[in-house]
Amino acid sequence: MSVRIPMNILFVTARLPYPPIQGDRLRAYHQIRLLAQRHRITLVSPIDKGERRHLVHLERFCERIIPVEVSRARQLASLCRIPFSRLPAQTLYWFDARLADIVARETSKNDYDLAHVQLVRMAPVLSALNVRTRVLDLVDALSLNFSRRAERERPAVRALIRWEARRLGRYERSLVGAYDRVIVCSPLDQRAIGAAESIHVVPNGVDTSEFGYRQDLREWSSIVFSGRMAYFPNADGAVWFANEVFPLIKRSLPWARFRIVGADPPPRVRQLAEIPGVEITGYVPSVTEHLQRATLAVSPLLAGSGMQNKLLEAMACGTPVVATPRSTGGLAAQDGHHLMIAENASSFAEQVLRLLRDPGLRLWMGRNARRLVEERYSWELSVATLEKVYQGAMSAEYQKPAGTGRSRWTRRSVRRIPMASGQAGTRLSTP
Template sequence: MPHSGRPDVLYVVHRTPYPPDKGDRIRAFNVLRYLSRRAAVHLAFLADEPVPEATTAALGRYCERVAAAPLGGSRWLRAAWSLARGRTITEGAFASPLLASIVRGWGEETRFTACLASASSVASYLRLPELCGAPAVVDLVDVDSQKWFDYAAASRPPSAWIYQTEGRRLRRLEQSLAGWARAVTVVSDAEAELFSRVCPSSKAHVIPLGVDLEYFRPTDAAGGEAGCVFVGALDYRPNVDAACWFCQEAWPEIHRRRPETRLRLVGRRPSAAVRRLAATPGVEVVGQVPDVRPYLSSAAVAVNPLRIARGLQNKVLEAMAMGKAVVASPQALAGLRQRDKAPALCATSTAEWVEIVGNLLDQPEQRRRLGAEGRRFVETHHNWDVCLSPFDSLLGLAAGGAAGARDPAISVPEGRA
């Protein structure tokens, strides 16, 4: 396929990478956009929901070719069967004969300079014989096995047993990557250190998350700043746990001292447990919105009380990019670059949350100072182009783009749920 002589890169993604409105989609889309300036990208992805034509068209602007493989309704049957056969739930849930067929066909037609997988769950597609000889890079993002161990520690049997089993098996899969992948990448120094303990014979390369500094930028709220906001997918277990803990443990005292203060929970598909939080005085469960920026802009404080967290949190970066004062748990801040210099306040105990959030609500000048410092911090340390630049050498691409590169200045949809 003609493409001005640029190198061909296969990018296999575990989920539809558009619109960039949640964690894994945000990273995958920005990786795609970055690579499109340096290579002819062949994008194949799994889809757990129908893919609108507009989505395919938007992705096609960055790609040499695009193909989606629907997972279908038997996904969780395959996951259970995989578990019963001694493999991981993850491998079964992301197994797709159609995706394998697409990759095989492309491998027969195209000699790829390199191949990239967006997660361990799709790494196996890079081992198909038709891709033999093409260097493979696996973007783990997080050492996902640890997430399952964390789930096990926070659960009761029989769920804890299943989570523990998945963690052990997924860890073996992660350890096996060193035997065949050119490189493994993760999102933070903390994840790289964990990977070095999991797989002492291999090194993980750190490619941090960035933030869209044009989209998320400070604005003046029409009605002024007030209250707190928590943003995140409200059907995702770590976010559900964080919202419930904060509303039950820390928020009642914050609200008792300042009865006029409101906490808004913003994000897609609130679980039943999250919806019940609307009965808590001062808590508003907003749910899914087309654009989170007005909710961030109007809040005085952005809170992120995650207790189960891996890697780096987009919601922290986005709030800082908008010039918001951020209070977060140690887990939510662990993935930041230059963590010791990050202008975000850390709270661990209930008492710390109550005091730190309360003080910020009462001190607008301190909020503004923290917000301005946060914006400068992400501009310096979490610019996407800077963050993703290690892919140039790992994938064998020319730094700074190539002749015939696609124009990356394509508008990203304004809705961020």
Template sequence: MKILAISSRIPSSGKKGDQVVSFFRLMHLARSNTVVLVCFGDITKAEDREAKQALEALGIVVHFVLWKPFVALAHLLKAIFNPLMPFQCALFQSGKFKRRVNTLRIGFKPDALYCVMVRVFPNIAQNKSRVFVDMVDSMGLNFSRRVSMAKGLKRWLLDLECRRVCRFERNVALQATQSFVVSKIDQKSIGIDKVHAIPLGIDMQQFNKNRGNPKPGPVIAFTGNMGYQPNIDAVQWFIQNCWPQIKSLIPEVQLIIAGSNPHPSVLTFGKHDSAIKVTGRVPSVAAILNTASVAIAPMQSGSGMQFKILEAMACATPTVTTSLGLGDISATPGKDIMVADSSPDFIQAVLSLLASTQLSAAIGDSGMEYVRNHHSWEAINEQFVEICGIS
């Protein structure tokens, strides 16, 4: 079968959530199908070139379209007067992208289109082929949770985008042959029968128990894209509500915040407290997790399923999250993972793991087994191709 994939970002096993999901989907599809990808990318950037080479090594043909900020701004301004167009999607509208897709439709003659997230869907709106949309998360649910935390003008703007996004992703789900999210909670939020929930997978070769030389003293780790608002909210909540008491009881404790694009507010925490280290992008998230005593994911907003939680569990690092962070992960609280929503409970969960090597090892090892048994990319992608009817 011939498959034409389109994405706003180049799929990559070491990048953001949608890029990781699409990388492993395409790797699976390329085994038995001919796959061509069109995505925004810049061949002059080393990280884009490396990601392109990794896909080409799998037999995938990659076409880059350069994302131009002035073009994006023009579409963004037009979207102000179009209540049906989310600003998220306007940013990735591109005449050049559409033309490249249409040229490949004529020359390549794909049997199906695989669309990564709804952001690029306007570029294939007139398509009559089978279309499979990997929404990954419900952006509508994500925005609705962020609206509840915002105030003033920011709340008004988020609410405006939330209403647009909710309407748009439902329309996409109705138009697509099948759509996919990583959580039943997101599936229910969209509320369309053709949306299927398939959980995230984890690369077990990359994320595994490998303690090596752990850092001296207790280390708490938070990992993730630190330019992403739900991650910023989570770190701010923990530092404001939990960190002072934990540090007062364990003065030698360290907090590592590892992830690309750290927001200025996150960088400020590291400048004001020498026990907090904001690393920015790191060569290996697994290495950070394997040196940590405890991983935290105190999510207060966001949607979907959290890679950061599954990655920490895969490394046998005992993990503490909130009910919102746990979401649709079917791990057992108190056995595979610790779950706490109030700051006193979250503090107690972290302290109990730091205080007891026996409890820490039990939670860590049980969490690792859970991920191995439930989040294999191979098994998850078999579900995907079966629903799509692709060999």
């Protein structure tokens, strides 16, 4: 069967995919942007009151946008259900039954070819989807993320994080059979969920025009680490590098500088500015400029999961990278050719110093990294892979008897999900 072009796609996200400054938002934004060139997109997304001003940036891609205002008080109240539910806290907090009511009405009134749901947080909307083909993008294995976080957390909360990791793992595995297709961004996350043969990999990408290759702006002995600092693995990595690795570098190169670029740094990251040579920028309008100016970039993550956009962005700019093994997340990059991988503080400092002292090596590695990104990690290639997943899912679904694959939503339906077993003329729809 050939897939109808254009498809009518219902796209459900856990957060408004603008501004594209976080992993899931960035991924959804570029998927919608490129899918809209060939298909009709209706976006359903929770929003905060202050986010309505961002809708204009998505209207050029979406035929319709259905924003659903969420209540922070309601989200907090939902956490009271944790002791009485087998759903992970991530899902209980973010999923709003009112959004599912809206999706149920929308898919009953309109003929959609496919529904694309993003994140484990929105997974319970499955029961509301009166659509034959349902695809879930987990992005990464959140259970792996929480398991690794538990290793780095303070003892007071470590047991709680591990408990949530176990619940997430059971829930993620149950969703593999519930949706027609489940996708993640890397083979590492595919294996972590434990059903690799049933999960499809759709890698992240990078906008190679925004993150352009430049070598004429480079500063001397400037090290950059970019990422949203409210994200635990980023903050944890920044603190580790500043306290454990940077002093080793400064012994040999006292003039070296370490710049932490990213929004919402918590107090423990802001305090790093007291260390000589460390700069905290907070939010910046353009990360690209900092990556193009830096001598090299680091990704010192000791927790986290998925494919790190910060790596792809630095590599696209031709900025050589030193990273921990947990930063590379299934990236098809060769150690010593596209980037440097270091497992501990001493080896990390050694690799950074090696690059800082060798301009020829930096240039060679930066060119290799840029070439890899162009050949394998553009958003265009990523979305082409996504469309193939859609095609496979629809081909399989259209072989089913008529009437299968559709469900009737009630507010109790979420309990039935198994556990461990752009275009012009956009309309904003009011739910």
